[in-house]
Amino acid sequence: MSPSALPYRPHNHDACVAQALTEARTICQQHNARLTPTRERVLELIWQSHKPLGAYDVLAVLAADGHNAAPPTVYRALDFLQQHGLVHRIASLNAFVGCTHTDKKHHGLFLICRCCGNVLELTAPGVSDAVQNAAADEAFQPDNMTIEVSGTCPGCTSDTTHD
Amino acid sequence: MSPSALPYRPHNHDACVAQALTEARTICQQHNARLTPTRERVLELIWQSHKPLGAYDVLAVLAADGHNAAPPTVYRALDFLQQHGLVHRIASLNAFVGCTHTDKKHHGLFLICRCCGNVLELTAPGVSDAVQNAAADEAFQPDNMTIEVSGTCPGCTSDTTHD
DNA sequence: TAGAATTTGCAACATTATAACATTAGCAAA
DNA sequence: TTTGCTAATGTTATAATGTTGCAAATTCTA
Numbered sequence: 397m398s399p400s401a402l403p404y405r406p407h408n409h410d411a412c413v414a415q416a417l418t419e420a421r422t423i424c425q426q427h428n429a430r431l432t433p434t435r436e437r438v439l440e441l442i443w444q445s446h447k448p449l450g451a452y453d454v455l456a457v458l459a460a461d462g463h464n465a466a467p468p469t470v471y472r473a474l475d476f477l478q479q480h481g482l483v484h485r486i487a488s489l490n491a492f493v494g495c496t497h498t499d500k501k502h503h504g505l506f507l508i509c510r511c512c513g514n515v516l517e518l519t520a521p522g523v524s525d526a527v528q529n530a531a532a533d534e535a536f537q538p539d540n541m542t543i544e545v546s547g548t549c550p551g552c553t554s555d556t557t558h559d
Numbered sequence: 560m561s562p563s564a565l566p567y568r569p570h571n572h573d574a575c576v577a578q579a580l581t582e583a584r585t586i587c588q589q590h591n592a593r594l595t596p597t598r599e600r601v602l603e604l605i606w607q608s609h610k611p612l613g614a615y616d617v618l619a620v621l622a623a624d625g626h627n628a629a630p631p632t633v634y635r636a637l638d639f640l641q642q643h644g645l646v647h648r649i650a651s652l653n654a655f656v657g658c659t660h661t662d663k664k665h666h667g668l669f670l671i672c673r674c675c676g677n678v679l680e681l682t683a684p685g686v687s688d689a690v691q692n693a694a695a696d697e698a699f700q701p702d703n704m705t706i707e708v709s710g711t712c713p714g715c716t717s718d719t720t721h722d
Numbered sequence: 723t724a725g726a727a728t729t730t731g732c733a734a735c736a737t738t739a740t741a742a743c744a745t746t747a748g749c750a751a752a
Numbered sequence: 753t754t755t756g757c758t759a760a761t762g763t764t765a766t767a768a769t770g771t772t773g774c775a776a777a778t779t780c781t782a
Contacts, residue, residue, distance in 0.1 A: 430748090432760070451738070466763065471739065476760095487650040488705050490738060490769095505690070507699045518693055526689040527668070527708060530681055535713035536670045542651050542707040545690060550698035593779085595729070615768070629732060634770065653738095653769065 413443040419498055420482050427480055437461070438473040439494070442483055447513040448491030486515065488544045493517065503527075505543040511552035576606040582661055583645050590643055600624070601636040602657070605646055610676040611654030649678065651707045656680065666690075668706045674715035 420439055424431040431439075441457050442449050451470045458465040474492055477483040483492045484504055496517045497504070505520040523543060531538045583602055587594040594602075604620050605612050614633045621628040637655055640646040646655045647667050659680045660667070668683040686706060694701045 430759080434761080464762085467739070468741090468763085469761070472761080487707070505693060507694060507697060507701075509699075510702070516697060516699070518697065520689070520693040523686065523689040523693055526683070526686040527706065530668060530683040530686055531670060531708055531710065534670060534679060534681065535716070536672075536679070536708070536710055537716060538670075538708045538710040539673070540709045542705060542709075543690065544650070544705040545694055545699070545701045546703045546705075547694065547699055547701040553698070553700060593729080595778095597730080613768085614770075627731085630770070631732080631772085632730070635730080 409444070409446070413440060416443045416494055420480075423480060423482065423498060429476070429480055434458075434463075434465075434469060435473045435476055437463075438470065439477055439482055442477075442492050443494040448486050448489050448493045448508075448515055450489075450491045454492075484517065486544060487542050488546065503541050503543070506545065507549065508544060508546045509549035509552055510546050511548055514549060514551075516549070572607070572609070576603060579606045579657055583643075586643060586645065586661060592639070592643055597621075597626075597628075597632060598636045598639050600626075601633065602640055602645055605640075605655055606657040611649050611652050611656050611671075611678055613652075613654045617655075647680065649707060650705050651709065666704050666706070669708065670712065671707060671709045672712035672715055673709050674711055677712060677714075679712070 417436065417440060420436070421431055437458070438454055441454050445453075451467065451474060454474075455465055455467060455470045458470070474483065474485070477492075478485060481498055482495055484495055484506070485492050486506055486508065489508065493506075493515050495504070497519055500519060502519040503524045505518045505523050507516040507518065509515070520543075524541070527541055527543070528538065580599065580603060583599070584594055600621070601617055604617050608616075614630065614637060617637075618628055618630060618633045621633070637646065637648070640655075641648060644661055645658055647658055647669070648655050649669055649671065652671065656669075656678050658667070660682055663682060665682040666687045668681045668686050670679040670681065672678070683706075687704070690704055690706070691701065
């Protein structure tokens with residue numbers, strides 16, 4: 397998905413997966429980190445799915461690939477990808493999505509459609525600031541924030557058929 | 560914990576648990592809902608712990624009580640308590656805390672101390688509004704939001720000993 | 723009190739995640 | 753080119769969290 401595309405708008409998804417992988421390679425080079433075949437494949441699978449993918453979903457595809465993988469393989473790859481900001485974990489779904497803002501330092505805000513399951517990641521600096529202020533009022537030093545909003549996306553508000 | 564107390568300040572915790580239970584009884588009466596012994600006991604346990612309590616932690620205490628409970632017992636009680644706004648689930652911890660704002664309609668914001676494990680719930684209307692605006696910009700209709708901030712609480716910033 | 727609805731008990735199971743330890747791959751210095 | 757180091761992966765087992773389905777008991781209501 398290119399940065400300007402929305403998950404529920406038609407787009408050339410193969411191209412956006414390819415772009416995400418290219419960016420990931422660049423980022424890993426910059427971080428001096430190794431985007432090994434397993435890690436790259438996991439990232440690809442997460443990107444291919446527009447919707448959050450569970451660790452065991454990834455595992456199932458790897459198995460179908462012929463890769464005799466066990467859970468630690470997947471969780472390790474996911475940890476790596478998270479550490480380098482390439483995927484995010486959605487705590488309320490126990491699932492993972494590709495990061496669509498690898499370029500910017502950000503705290504993600506996720507809009508999760510209950511109806512179609514798509515997730516849109518926003519950077520929403522206004523929200524970050526509001527949270528920072530609320531924390532500061534309590535003399536609390538934040539270092540990580542989880543902001544997940546579930547509801548209905550524009551596609552599902554208007555349509556009767558859903559992805 | 561009385562509404563004005565902070566979890567990391569010393570206070571008469573027995574009294575605040577008792578107050579929470581009294582409020583819960585009132586709320587359930589208003590909702591025409593039954594705060595059965597099991598449900599009340601689960602609520603009490605969650606309140607007695609200042610820190611988020613996992614479902615299986617609750618289960619263990621029930622077992623120690625002599626109550627031969629199985630996981631569904633606990634999860635059902637927790638579902639009930641959540642539905643009536645008496646407890647919140649912290650998605651990033653898979654754990655539950657007593658709601659400290661049962662009086663107001665609110666979307667909770669949780670400050671979770673990585674160091675001592677205490678959680679402070681805020682109402683933070685500014686944050687809610689900022690999230691609403693961000694969602695509205697995307698034509699997204701929110702119906703539930705999870706906002707969890709982990710970091711360091713004032714007690715742990717200054718102290719060397721922690722609860 | 724009889725019937726309906728809610729709540730609980732209980733057993734099995736499903737899903738998500740981690741621990742512990744052995745093995746292999748990549749890479750640099752002797 | 754071997755040796756030794758570190759990072760990465762394989763493998764097995766298990767822990768932790770959460771759900772389904774159905775029967776029994778309790779509570780409400782007419």
